[in-house]
Amino acid sequence: QVQLQESGPGVVKPSETLSLTCSVSGDPLSTYYWSWIRQPPGKGLEWIGYIYYSGSASYSPSLKSRVTMSVDTSKNHFSLELKSVTAADTAVYYCARGIAANATVWFAPWGQGTQVTVSS
């Protein structure tokens, strides 16, 4: 069965770039849309974006100017970069497999999540 695991720094300084990687096991990266979702403390879930194995990506309009996603099929992982972070980017970041339908996706399964705190 497919498993996802996020990795990356737990603390990022304001104005710097947040970088996370999601390692996927049990499933090649082809076919699905590999996604990032976050949950700020005390708030709900926010979709950040997804990337297809070909490298084609779709991002949340509210984050589009700061987000870049990439995929490495040889290592079976995909990555997130979020530039110019502020305290508002403090959240638990999840990676998830996106299953395509119509214009977008639903998500299953999800990684365990990784806490990222923006602080100097």
Added chain:
Amino acid sequence: DIVMTQSPDSLAVSLGERATLNCKSSQSVSSSSNNKTFLAWYQHKPGQPPKLLIYWASTRESGVPDRFSGSGSGTDFTLTISSLQAEDVAVYYCQQYYSSPPTFGQGTKVEIK
């Protein structure tokens, strides 16, 4: 963006009783061309990742107990837990995947009364 609104924000139900959670979308997430409804439900327990329960508004994900059921079409949806168990304590989210960006409701917290 399609706005998803869940009600109530929290719900306390006795063990073995029925829990009814509601989700409303700001526009229809059902397609008349293929008769599909683009709505999913997730269960989120503390310290765990969200878990898909239901997709296509009423299709249970493999392994999900049959006490969980989803219904609705258009703009109004319901997740029903027919007989609440202790392990069902969680926050439940609905999500539309009819149009991009995919959006989630704010969640309904289910507790034991």
